[in-house]
Amino acid sequence: MILIKEFEFDAAHNLVHYKGKCERLHGHTYKLVVKLEGTKDKEDMIFDFVELKHLVNEKILYEFDHGYLNDFIEQPSAENIAEYIWNKLEPMVKRDNCRLYEIEVWETKTSGIVYRGE
Numbered sequence: 001m002i003l004i005k006e007f008e009f010d011a012a013h014n015l016v017h018y019k020g021k022c023e024r025l026h027g028h029t030y031k032l033v034v035k036l037e038g039t040k041d042k043e044d045m046i047f048d049f050v051e052l053k054h055l056v057n058e059k060i061l062y063e064f065d066h067g068y069l070n071d072f073i074e075q076p077s078a079e080n081i082a083e084y085i086w087n088k089l090e091p092m093v094k095r096d097n098c099r100l101y102e103i104e105v106w107e108t109k110t111s112g113i114v115y116r117g118e
């Protein structure tokens with residue numbers, strides 16, 4: 001079974017290793033989709049949605065929301081943001097019954113990255 005939870009955060013960035021409009025400072029309302037793969041525990045849940053919400057908001061997104069992504073990631077492409085989030089989140093959600101399966105980072109409604117940690 002795959003569990004899904006969606007998040008949004010607003011952040012500014014500029015792509016320093018890029019030639020074009022995105023080298024200038026600008027912002028996005030990013031969408032983050034977190035997917036966990038697992039089996040049901042004794043509460044018949046893969047992972048508590050509420051716990052996952054607090055974990056992602058408080059441990060991952062608090063530093064990004066209304067922030068400047070270049071403070072954390074030198075070249076904050078959607079690809080690099082996905083890797084950064086994966087590396088922080090993966091150990092936090094690892095349980096006997098579940099693991100991080102996939103994340104999506106959407107920069108706009110039409111542009112996004114799917115990452116499975118490889």
Ligand SMILES: Nc1nc2c(c(=O)[nH]1)N=C([C@H](O)[C@H](O)COP(=O)(O)OP(=O)(O)OP(=O)(O)O)CN2
Nearest residue numbers: 015021022026028076077078079107108109110111
């Ligand atoms: N592979 C990647 N390409 C680009 C990235 C990226 O992270 N990975 N990022 C950008 C810029 O950040 C840019 O803001 C995004 O550009 P674009 O998708 O064209 O944004 P729009 O607001 O114009 O969105 P539309 O939905 O296409 O109108 C560039 N490339």
Ligand SMILES: [Zn+2]
Nearest residue numbers: 013022026028
């Ligand atoms: Zn951008």
